Amino acid sequence: MGRSRYKFHEDHYPYFITSSVVGGLPIFMDPLITKMVLDALNYLQNESKVTLYGYVIMPNHIHLIVEDKELSRKLRAFKSFTGRVIIDYLIEKNRTELVADFKSKKLKNHRDSEHQVWQEGLHPKQIFTHKILQQKMEYIHFNPVKTGFVENPVHWKYSSAIDYKGGEGIIPVTLFQG
Template sequence: MGRSRYKIYEEHYPYFITSGVVDSIALFKDPELVQLILDGLIFLQKKRGVEINAYVILENHFHLIAKGENLGKHIKNFKSFMAHQVIEVLKKKKDLLSLNKLRQAKRDHKTESQYQVWDEGFHPKQLFTYEMVAQKLDYIHFNPVKRGYVDQPSHWRYSSVRDYEGETGLIPITIFNG
């Protein structure tokens, strides 16, 4: 799984996953780039059998609670595909500032690309108990509040919190029932 020292061993448990944009570049201020991530999450669910229980997308990272067979491989491939898609959108928009930042942030050992979008790895944390899942659900859903972006979790549109409040979110998820 590349250079990451983080691994997924027991696939029947859900995992809390964090992945950040290299150098904390705020790519996901652009709704078009956020939509790429949302579409990618839908693909993971429909085509790769990944169960997504919660998510939040912020300006420079995302968090998920997910589980499934080959989850590590699927997340790695998701990030790789999303990186290519992000670069293509930035080129189409002629966003030279963002492209230059991603070019400068590229690690020397990354010889297959001119750019680097993601930090290496994706930091999965296995959630063994319902209490651990509940804590991470709160963390995910209150993250935009804690950062001062909104006053209520449901005011942040790029999150699964609305699903947990009985409303319809932007993408389908599997509500975690414990």
């Protein structure tokens, strides 16, 4: 399979990012695995200084709206780190079937690890207008509604939807002022 046509261009715009788990495995149904991703998103904000405007974590993928001058590198590190801690957790909990799935789904060109948690690529889409930002934010926040998990986006625990309605989500986000 060839490289993605999606690329990071100008670094002074936010990007809409989608990252999926290999094989569509619904690993984020496990709250401890989801917490690992949330903790890593917090680290991205606090230590790597990435601006996180919005997010949603679904059972087998995540959507982010983020901005940073070195976004590509930092998100690759995020995926590498979370992939490693997820595999370590699954091994520790003796979830051998999932570990085997992640081993069997690994692309041959990934030589630096025995397993692969995330699909290759980030599918970045540059957000260059406020209208596009609103569309993407609505898309990610309504993802759990569209899938039938909740009737109201603010009821999905693993999302920034509540932050945009004046509440406080599990992790902080930078509210987009545009």
